[in-house]
Amino acid sequence: MELSQAIKKRHMVRAFSSRPLPDGKIDALCEQARHAPSAGNTQAVSFLILDTPDVTSRYWNTTLPPERRSSFSFPKLLDAPTIVLVLLKPHAYLDRYSEKDKKHTMRGLNFDAWPVPFWWVDSGAVIQNLLLLATAEGLGACVVGLFDHEDDIRTEFGLPDDQRIVTALTIGHAIEDSPGRSAHRQWKPVSEIIKRPT
Numbered sequence: 595m596e597l598s599q600a601i602k603k604r605h606m607v608r609a610f611s612s613r614p615l616p617d618g619k620i621d622a623l624c625e626q627a628r629h630a631p632s633a634g635n636t637q638a639v640s641f642l643i644l645d646t647p648d649v650t651s652r653y654w655n656t657t658l659p660p661e662r663r664s665s666f667s668f669p670k671l672l673d674a675p676t677i678v679l680v681l682l683k684p685h686a687y688l689d690r691y692s693e694k695d696k697k698h699t700m701r702g703l704n705f706d707a708w709p710v711p712f713w714w715v716d717s718g719a720v721i722q723n724l725l726l727l728a729t730a731e732g733l734g735a736c737v738v739g740l741f742d743h744e745d746d747i748r749t750e751f752g753l754p755d756d757q758r759i760v761t762a763l764t765i766g767h768a769i770e771d772s773p774g775r776s777a778h779r780q781w782k783p784v785s786e787i788i789k790r791p792t
């Protein structure tokens with residue numbers, strides 16, 4: 595699939611069959627997805643792959659306990675055979691920018707030295723890579739925010755305190771889907787988003 599086609603075709607899929615991905619597929623996709631730009635080539639993004647029913651159910655039991663499921667709009671989201679937790683160590687940027695070739699920038703001193711926290715930019719690039727790669731493979735994927743459950747998931751899976759969980763990504767074989775609540779929003783006119791100085 596052409597890149598431009600994958601970009602246009604990609605959309606969030608919120609209904610999955612429980613059919614597992616082929617062996618090794620998710621590792622291969624994550625390995626490709628990590629080839630993204632990162633400030634100072636810090637490479638602070640990693641993945642925790644949840645890809646057996648007992649493990650994905652630990653994720654859902656933590657973020658969406660059974661008693662809350664009857665009112666959940668996308669029940670078949672929970673059938674996704676794979677959930678990738680996109681992990682990030684922001685402190686890696688302070689360490690990297692304290693190295694000899696970057697020390698003069700003073701960005702290694704503290705997080706306030708970063709007007710734009712590039713770690714979020716860099717994790718977004720990895721996430722988009724993964725979404726596009728999944729699309730190109732004929733798979734469906736959805737970014738699922740953790741919101742108030744980041745600490746709970748960190749505890750559930752024994753992740754260190756300094757490791758942020760940027761998002762969860764459900765990945766699998768799409769089945770008939772109902773559109774998300776934001777799907778009715780049209781693309782803005784190009785004239786609103788591409789400008790030149792007057």
Ligand SMILES: Cc1cc2nc3c(=O)[nH]c(=O)nc-3n(C[C@H](O)[C@H](O)[C@H](O)COP(=O)(O)O)c2cc1C
Pocket residue numbers: 604605606607608736737738739740761774776777
């Ligand atoms: C950072 C981020 C967080 C999102 N969180 C959720 C979420 O928690 N649940 C959900 O159903 N969709 C979530 N979405 C999907 C957006 O609603 C979706 O990308 C947007 O409506 C555009 O639709 P499309 O991606 O299908 O083109 C998220 C997207 C992003 C980029």
